[in-house]
Amino acid sequence: MRRNSTIGDVIIELIEIDSTNNYAMRLLNEGMAEHGMAIRADFQSNGKGQHGNVWHAEECKNLLLSVILDTHSFSLDKLFYFNAFSCICIADLLMSVYNLRDISIKWPNDIYAGDKKIAGILIENNIRGTTWTNAIIGIGLNVNQTHFTDLHRATSIAIESALTVKINLVLENLLKSMNKFIHQLDTNPEELLKMYNASLYKLNKQISFSKNSEMYTGKLVGVNESGQIEIEVKNNIQKFKHKEIELILE
Amino acid sequence: MATAKKANSKPVAKPSKNVPASKKISPTPNKVSPAPNKVSVTKPAEKLPSPIFNIGEINDLINAVNHSNVNELKLEKGDFKITIRQGGTVITTTNQVTQSAPAAPSVAAPAPQAAAAPVAPPPPPVATDNLITIKSPMIGTFYRSSGPGKPLFVNVGDEIREGQVLCIVEAMKLFNEIESEISGKIVKILADDASPVEYDQPLFLVQP
Numbered sequence: 417m418r419r420n421s422t423i424g425d426v427i428i429e430l431i432e433i434d435s436t437n438n439y440a441m442r443l444l445n446e447g448m449a450e451h452g453m454a455i456r457a458d459f460q461s462n463g464k465g466q467h468g469n470v471w472h473a474e475e476c477k478n479l480l481l482s483v484i485l486d487t488h489s490f491s492l493d494k495l496f497y498f499n500a501f502s503c504i505c506i507a508d509l510l511m512s513v514y515n516l517r518d519i520s521i522k523w524p525n526d527i528y529a530g531d532k533k534i535a536g537i538l539i540e541n542n543i544r545g546t547t548w549t550n551a552i553i554g555i556g557l558n559v560n561q562t563h564f565t566d567l568h569r570a571t572s573i574a575i576e577s578a579l580t581v582k583i584n585l586v587l588e589n590l591l592k593s594m595n596k597f598i599h600q601l602d603t604n605p606e607e608l609l610k611m612y613n614a615s616l617y618k619l620n621k622q623i624s625f626s627k628n629s630e631m632y633t634g635k636l637v638g639v640n641e642s643g644q645i646e647i648e649v650k651n652n653i654q655k656f657k658h659k660e661i662e663l664i665l666e
Numbered sequence: 667m668a669t670a671k672k673a674n675s676k677p678v679a680k681p682s683k684n685v686p687a688s689k690k691i692s693p694t695p696n697k698v699s700p701a702p703n704k705v706s707v708t709k710p711a712e713k714l715p716s717p718i719f720n721i722g723e724i725n726d727l728i729n730a731v732n733h734s735n736v737n738e739l740k741l742e743k744g745d746f747k748i749t750i751r752q753g754g755t756v757i758t759t760t761n762q763v764t765q766s767a768p769a770a771p772s773v774a775a776p777a778p779q780a781a782a783a784p785v786a787p788p789p790p791p792v793a794t795d796n797l798i799t800i801k802s803p804m805i806g807t808f809y810r811s812s813g814p815g816k817p818l819f820v821n822v823g824d825e826i827r828e829g830q831v832l833c834i835v836e837a838m839k840l841f842n843e844i845e846s847e848i849s850g851k852i853v854k855i856l857a858d859d860a861s862p863v864e865y866d867q868p869l870f871l872v873q874p
Contacts, residue, residue, distance in 0.1 A: 441843075492804060495838075495842075496840070498840075499838065499839075524838050525839055538839075538841065540841045540842075540843060541841070541842045541843065542845060543842050544829065544845040545803070545847045549845075657805075657837075658837075659807065
């Protein structure tokens, strides 16, 4: 697998699959994957959320996509830049193509419209020894779904724009967005992190969080290159890993 | 098992970069899936592209393969390719394999489970001096399966091959599948499921 092709040169469209990330992983294991390959499904029977969580999406209404990237030339300390890249591609798509307002990135990798989640990302990496061989960027973007069981926490392009859009057009535009930013992973990853921080949900705002069941408040000042969130608590900037703290967003 | 509705290279960004027809299809590899899902095709046929194998043809092919000494049959027609393997999973990327295709002998008798059947004998005592330690490449959370209730990637005594996934180390919501660099046998698992691990922390002892 070589990094010489455009993302989305090869698109595999599936009617139903357990999860597009699993499918991508199987392609990789079978030696059939190529850099830039995109896998889209109308429906995922077992879409992946965070470890063990299930991503629910109504059939044919949302963009369920996995993209395979060759990462041989990157060191493992660049892992979080791929997360920043993925977030920026979606945020840029929503802002510049669909003109959605108030798009932000909730640490570490959810995309919000206002205070509601519009997209989620799940990245799986293959690592052998210290070699990072490839990344599978899994994206669930709510497009035409207008009914959610948890409506006050979820939204979609259709809800935000009052338009029904073709999924394949969203796919096309997202791939364009990815091809627009991918080179920065090689040339200027710090810029990606800067953009990530510029779009960070609740940046420079007071937020509440819990750590070991105790509540704290502080000002969210940014996310560093390791992906740690930095919160100023009583004039003292503290760094936290994901899962070390829980943000309280109500 | 999955069915590809269509697998094409689209003139998305650069029409000139279309891949050759031979690349347009990627058969669904499913050999590694512990529990292949049955395919359920819910789409009306008119949504599907035209040059395909029909169900009758696929059934005939499977029957032909079943009654022959052929281990694997690959055929291409138009944009579609089908691969049928004996005793394993049927791997296709046509858009016409539906639940009604009685076909797939492997669906009726799940091969992966059968393959996993041989019970590993109790591991003999091993010398510890030539063991290889597999370490965590990063700080994160160590997981022995892909999710709660899912089968463990490996157990003590398992024979592993190079490239096999041994565990997941999750960091910052990034899920890192740690693959073995070597083939051998798992002698010891040094971290608990769902526990935090440090950079370079030993995770597995492997007898090469």
